[in-house]
Amino acid sequence: MDDQTTSSGLVTADGQPLKRSLQRAERTRKLTALALVGPLLAFLLVIFIFPIGQMMWRSVDNPQIVNAIPRTLEALQEWDGEGLPDEPVYAALAEDMRADAELPRREQWMGRMGVRLNYELSGARGAIARTSRAVDEFEPPFKEAFLDAHRNWGNPELWQILEREGRPLTASYYVAALDREYDSEGKIVLRDENRRIYVSLFGRTLALSGIILFLTFALGFPIAFYMSTLPMRYANLLMICVLLPFWTSLLVRTTSWIVLLQQQGVINNAAVAMNFISDDQRYSLMYNMQGTIIAMTHILLPFMVLPLYSVMKNIPPSYMRAAKSLGAKPWTAFRRVYFPLTLPGIGAGGVLVFIISIGYYITPALVGGQSGRMISNEIARHMQQSLNWGLAAALGSMLLVGVLILYWAYNRLVGADSLKLG
Amino acid sequence: MDSTAGDDTAFVRFENVQKSYDGEALVVKNLNLDIAQGEFLTMLGPSGSGKTTCLMMLAGFETATHGNIFLDGEKIDNTAPHKRGIGMVFQNYALFPHMSVAENLAFPLEVRKINRSEIKSRVQRVLDMVELGDLGDRMPAQLSGGQQQRVAVARALVFEPSLVLMDEPLGALDKNLREQMQYEIKHIHEQLGVTVVYVTHDQSEALTMSNRIAVFEDGVVQQLASPTELYEHPKNAFVAAFIGENNKLIGTVTEANNGTCTVQLDNGDVIKASAVNIDGVGSKTTLSLRPERVMVIPEKDMPDHMENVFEAEVLELIYLGDHIRTRVRVCGDDEFIVKVPNTGAGHHLAKGRRIDVGWSVADCHALDAS
Ligand SMILES: Nc1ncnc2c1ncn2[C@@H]1O[C@H](COP(=O)(O)OP(=O)(O)O)[C@@H](O)[C@H]1O
Numbered sequence: 001m002d003d004q005t006t007s008s009g010l011v012t013a014d015g016q017p018l019k020r021s022l023q024r025a026e027r028t029r030k031l032t033a034l035a036l037v038g039p040l041l042a043f044l045l046v047i048f049i050f051p052i053g054q055m056m057w058r059s060v061d062n063p064q065i066v067n068a069i070p071r072t073l074e075a076l077q078e079w080d081g082e083g084l085p086d087e088p089v090y091a092a093l094a095e096d097m098r099a100d101a102e103l104p105r106r107e108q109w110m111g112r113m114g115v116r117l118n119y120e121l122s123g124a125r126g127a128i129a130r131t132s133r134a135v136d137e138f139e140p141p142f143k144e145a146f147l148d149a150h151r152n153w154g155n156p157e158l159w160q161i162l163e164r165e166g167r168p169l170t171a172s173y174y175v176a177a178l179d180r181e182y183d184s185e186g187k188i189v190l191r192d193e194n195r196r197i198y199v200s201l202f203g204r205t206l207a208l209s210g211i212i213l214f215l216t217f218a219l220g221f222p223i224a225f226y227m228s229t230l231p232m233r234y235a236n237l238l239m240i241c242v243l244l245p246f247w248t249s250l251l252v253r254t255t256s257w258i259v260l261l262q263q264q265g266v267i268n269n270a271a272v273a274m275n276f277i278s279d280d281q282r283y284s285l286m287y288n289m290q291g292t293i294i295a296m297t298h299i300l301l302p303f304m305v306l307p308l309y310s311v312m313k314n315i316p317p318s319y320m321r322a323a324k325s326l327g328a329k330p331w332t333a334f335r336r337v338y339f340p341l342t343l344p345g346i347g348a349g350g351v352l353v354f355i356i357s358i359g360y361y362i363t364p365a366l367v368g369g370q371s372g373r374m375i376s377n378e379i380a381r382h383m384q385q386s387l388n389w390g391l392a393a394a395l396g397s398m399l400l401v402g403v404l405i406l407y408w409a410y411n412r413l414v415g416a417d418s419l420k421l422g
Numbered sequence: 423m424d425s426t427a428g429d430d431t432a433f434v435r436f437e438n439v440q441k442s443y444d445g446e447a448l449v450v451k452n453l454n455l456d457i458a459q460g461e462f463l464t465m466l467g468p469s470g471s472g473k474t475t476c477l478m479m480l481a482g483f484e485t486a487t488h489g490n491i492f493l494d495g496e497k498i499d500n501t502a503p504h505k506r507g508i509g510m511v512f513q514n515y516a517l518f519p520h521m522s523v524a525e526n527l528a529f530p531l532e533v534r535k536i537n538r539s540e541i542k543s544r545v546q547r548v549l550d551m552v553e554l555g556d557l558g559d560r561m562p563a564q565l566s567g568g569q570q571q572r573v574a575v576a577r578a579l580v581f582e583p584s585l586v587l588m589d590e591p592l593g594a595l596d597k598n599l600r601e602q603m604q605y606e607i608k609h610i611h612e613q614l615g616v617t618v619v620y621v622t623h624d625q626s627e628a629l630t631m632s633n634r635i636a637v638f639e640d641g642v643v644q645q646l647a648s649p650t651e652l653y654e655h656p657k658n659a660f661v662a663a664f665i666g667e668n669n670k671l672i673g674t675v676t677e678a679n680n681g682t683c684t685v686q687l688d689n690g691d692v693i694k695a696s697a698v699n700i701d702g703v704g705s706k707t708t709l710s711l712r713p714e715r716v717m718v719i720p721e722k723d724m725p726d727h728m729e730n731v732f733e734a735e736v737l738e739l740i741y742l743g744d745h746i747r748t749r750v751r752v753c754g755d756d757e758f759i760v761k762v763p764n765t766g767a768g769h770h771l772a773k774g775r776r777i778d779v780g781w782s783v784a785d786c787h788a789l790d791a792s
């Protein structure tokens with residue numbers, strides 16, 4: 001009823017609106033905060049955000065065709081997309097190829113276009129390479145000359161690709177990363193079943209990460225709980241055992257898992273020696289999903305235990321005692337009082353383990369075999385072997401966006417401010 | 423009824439209870455303690471004297487190494503804490519930080535499967551009792567220390583236990599709030615008739631609140647008595663020194679009969695005192711004397727009921743409004759305090775002045791030699 005009590009009406013002693021004074025007071029504080037984080041922010045910008053931006057740019061960047069055959073692309077605009085283009089297009093192509101050959105070697109685009117086209121159509125690179133060597137001798141009519149030089153020039157698909165991808169930006173890496181392709185009418189359709197890999201690989205990566213998350217939680221929670229109840233001396237000893245993996249090279253750890261898990265490894269030999277299994281029934285514990293799960297659970301366990309332990313250590317025992325004195329059975333007291341108080345630790349550990357394992361590379365590569373591969377192995381393959389950086393970038397960007405979405409969802413559900421990372 | 427429970431009026435009974443944490447030292451040494459229904463009993467003692475340990479054994483969070491504890495005639499040594507139905511207020515309150523005030527208060531009722539509407543009305547009633555009626559939706563972290571304290575008390579009472587334990591519940595509050603809460607807890611106790619076992623190391627708190635006080639030292643109950651009794655008739659030198667202010671004179675018993683004795687101090691002065699706790703003629707003793715029971719005797723007016731009169735030199739005067747705290751040298755003791763009531767007549771006390779001070783036999787207790 002009183003106007004003074006509505007928040008907008010409040011003023012300070014000198015008549016300024018209260019909200020504005022408050023904002024001004026807060027601004028100084030914000031500036032100080034910015035000054036404090038400024039250097040790190042700049043550092044991150046240079047070594048982290050900029051490369052990530054580069055990567056995301058690469059996933060859509062498509063300069064090869066535009067630069068290699070500008071005249072051909074212009075001529076192609078007349079083409080109706082049916083069958084093969086007419087003579088002027090071939091003539092323009094011949095001119096483009098001759099002009100490109102004139103350029104100093106490092107500025108030539110034709111070879112790069114060949115590589116680029118080969119992602120879309122196998123054999124396209126060969127066609128370009130062979131033709132560009134012969135193009136100097138070509139006489140009009142160029143169409144026949146081209147068709148003679150390589151049969152791919154008579155493939156309407158190649159021309160459709162040139163028309164579609166003759167732009168500075170492309171979606172084709174994302175199309176490929178989603179197991180899709182363009183059909184002859186330019187529509188995006190699913191690939192043949194036996195050529196779909198990435199979506200199911202993403203799915204497997206998520207599933208494996210989920211399993212690893214669950215296992216680290218199931219193993220880590222009791223350990224962290226036990227450690228938090230111990231006197232400092234023993235807790236530190238256990239903590240060293242938990243941290244030991246951190247102090248050993250990742251490669252050494254993974255290799256020791258190979259020693260343990262392989263068909264002729266320690267576990268199998270022991271099982272055979274104790275007559276649990278016969279010699280021809282040895283478990284296959286690695287070079288498959290089990291291998292990835294076992295080794296990664298071990299490696300990521302500390303990331304779950306540490307935040308859990310730090311949260312649990314700070315829960316006074318009096319809470320559980322209070323709950324019991326109020327009549328709660330031990331299990332009820334745990335469920336309603338202790339467990340909710342560990343949620344910040346579970347959240348932090350869970351986010352850490354899940355996000356790290358989604359992008360994990362080395363362990364699946366070494367012990368994962370075919371069925372234990374994860375998406376990052378595929379990304380690495382495209383960067384190192386097939387050299388399809390655009391596709392690698394598209395997969396990487398999708399991974400990044402996926403993690404951000406997960407983090408956003410976590411934040412919506414639980415609130416990131418409740419994270420307790422140490 | 424268990425025959426060992428014996429005296430049926432005891433609601434809580436500790437019987438020969440001993441407790442050791444490490445198997446080497448006894449933290450509680452042979453505790454025998456009966457607490458009557460509806461009583462407000464305080465365990466008072468310095469830090470580390472084993473009070474919390476006793477409370478934890480009663481609540482069921484520690485097991486007695488030896489002896490038995492009875493609650494309402496039943497032996498409860500093997501009863502799990504959540505089945506004892508004992509309300510408890512912890513020193514740091516132990517309010518569940520992820521639950522609102524109302525949820526905290528509803529917790530003991532929910533685990534007892536009481537229906538929702540009943541829970542709601544009982545929570546509101548107990549919130550009103552501690553005058554926090556409209557703060558039910560707040561989280562504990564949004565409350566002041568005093569408010570949290572009230573919630574903790576309310577939570578220990580909401581399921582209507584017949585016994586409530588409080589372990590230094592006011593330790594974290596500032597002085598004014600602490601005194602206010604002392605009265606509030608006392609009133610709640612009187613209003614509900616619940617039995618309270620209260621732990622504190624603050625003797626004035628114990629004197630204010632309790633029906634009876636058990637003075638702990640080093641795992642032993644030194645004296646169990648009402649506040650008046652403790653103050654007026656301390657049984658030994660520790661209790662006399664721990665409760666209230668106390669002048670201490672050391673000497674040897676030279677004569678003892680009929681409840682009085684004669685004590686010769688080390689400087690040769692002879693004092694008559696009531697023999698409370700002495701080992702007989704020739705033994706060492708500590709004389710205990712409250713500062714307010716020492717009289718400054720007006721010049722040339724020697725009252726005959728004062729058996730002990732000595733000349734003293736005033737060393738220090740502190741004006742405290744209602745009385746003047748006077749430090750004197752008497753019987754070879756420099757730290758002897760006399761509280762001179764501020765009657766307005768004025769004794770013309772001044773530093774360096776020589777005065778006569780005196781006290782009666784009844785006010786001077788001859789205790790153990792500590
Ligand atoms: N959980 C425990 N483990 C080992 N020693 C303890 C434990 N709790 C208390 N003590 C020891 O027992 C003695 C009495 O402690 P306590 O009962 O807490 O005393 P008070 O509450 O009177 O201060 C102290 O010397 C303390 O160090």
Ligand SMILES: [Mg+2]
Pocket residue numbers: 470473474475
């Ligand atoms: Mg204590």
